[in-house]
Amino acid sequence: MSKIAKQKAARLFLSLWKLTGYRVKKIARFSEQHNLKSIAIISNTALGDFMFNTPAIGAIKNRWPDAKIVMVIQPRNLALVEKSPLIDNILYWDGKVGGMMKLVKALRKEQVEATFILHSRAPYDIVAASLAGSDYILKDVYYADYQGQDNFILESCLSAFYDNRKQGNIHLIRQEKRYVKFCRYYNAVRRHVYSGALQTSESYSPVVGIHAGASSLERCWPDRFYSQLIDMLLSRHADLTIELVGAPGEKALNQRIIEGMKMPSERVKNVAGTTNLIQLAEKISGFKTLVVGDTGPLHLAVAVQTPTVALFSDQNAIDGAAPVQDSAIHQVLSPADESDGVKGISSVEVCNAVERNLVCQDTALLR
Template sequence: MKLKKLKWVHNFLNIYNPLFGKMKRTDTFSSDIQFNSILIFSTTALGDFMFNTPAIRAIRAHYPDAHITLVSSEKNRLLVENYNQVDSVVYWDNKIRNLLPIALQAKKYKPELAVILHSHLPYDVLFAVMAGCQYILRNTYDVIPKWFRKWIVAEYEPQSGHFIQRKLNLLSKLGITKEISPEMELTCKFISLEKSKKTIIGFQLGTSSPIRTWSISHFVQLAEKLIDSNPNIVIKLIGSSRELFLSTDFLSKINPNYSDNIIDLIGNTSLPDLISHIDNMSVLVTGDTGPLHIAIALKTPTISLFVTADPKNSGPYQDIDIHQVIKKEHDPSYEHPMEQINTDEVFQAIKNKL
């Protein structure tokens, strides 16, 4: 959190809100208020949005007649544009230069409450105030300074536990206290592929951060070991166009004798296509990244690899019996943290799943 930005927004809102805003004091907030128009913020990565779907579903159930506007990101457009839990969507890139026109789009729905599940502080708070909200409920990832708390109803210290559960816990402030299913859901339509006679194993080669990415050499070793164990296995490489260099590296390193068992889909699928392929896999091998959470929502078995990330926060949180997490405590003696996970243990985990 950058305190300089936080102070700028705080000072600006102290001037703006009395003149043009509708924000009320946080001590007047009550779960008894019947909100008729709500903004829900989920403006970050695909996986973050997947974590938010149980909370969004619960908000819709609690306010069945409210107009719910989702503030999402352009990169998640295909995922959310026909989302049946919301009434409208506006797309914002978290940048201040684009904030005003998008906030004005949201303002036409006359929102009274903003529920910020995952976005970037403090511009999301600025957005909510300029859109005309009276209260802001926010999931907390950073300690909120006391002087900024006048704008937010929240736990002001970061919470522990899985990200899905943290968001569900936040909803208690709205009076949503009954047990809520933590199951994520896919929010766009996709075509179910015909089941293959082959055993399809997915490799998600990349993650959002290099420090969470297993090496291509390990993926190559794993592919060769799997195909040697069963020639009926087909490896599907998945990833975004930003990860084309990973498939190039993979294909340059693998023995050409295995090429008939490799299908490279990296950069060649739309989001609905990607979901269709993951749905058709026997198991997906992946780090902590969006396709892991798509697979979990689809109930496709996964082998997920964690070292610097904590699966207690972002690993599987439903259907635990079909997912295996390989977690290593970070050993600084390794040049790259993910090198602590060796090929043999991932191979054995896949064999156990199959």
């Protein structure tokens, strides 16, 4: 079944669901006197999406400090929220229809009054919130949700939604900030929020991290360019160590990069698959800089204030996902000719950007 067909089927089902007496309440904006006691927040897609959502999560908690916050996430993102003072309960759901009724049962038990959908798959997220009896359902509707239609098919099933098309291609954090204005909370922070306590390991030599993987091939800088970059950095710095991080499935990618070097070196380590999410954040926090594409670890680095060299395919990608905080420590690179994609960025450009970060940190230490 196509995505459009799924949305239309969900709309029909929810129109029939009204026979049970359920009606989602329409709202332009919550009033200052409107107190909610139980709130669900759904952010159950990729790591990077979740990091983008943390300012909005903080804003919702600030608006209703006494409300119970129920967070619906992917299990792999648990480490980022399990000790957070913002979250009272955590539920797991992958966004698929198979686990939807289990989520509905759990949300009913929590007596959720409002559901904020930040990143999740339509239509199952809206159906789940409706079946759970949520009085208010608010969704940040993205371009993909429209499926080429003039209007969002499930608009009538929402209390309110933020139409990203009205503002063009703006940064995801700014989109979330405008979205939470429905809460009548205007000071939503733009910073990524990271609530974990980091235990950064001591290193006697500077470490540059590399994360070469990404969710799609067009976001990946070529293996051979990473190999060239490492060769250049090692030749310039006798005490520098390179660590290639990543998920277990990226270990082979890192090994290809190492094998593509001119000369093997003990100062280059493939540590993919050796850390959980918290350990990865701790490791990244100890890097002098991280070379990374448009992917989750970039946003972890931004959250823990590690300098980065971020590789983007074009200006649209930069506008939507580049770091917006601590801009002085983040080098954002894109190709001169956007038709070349990320492979249009040379290894020399990236090496020079890494050098700028290293020099800036050395200068800061001397002050």
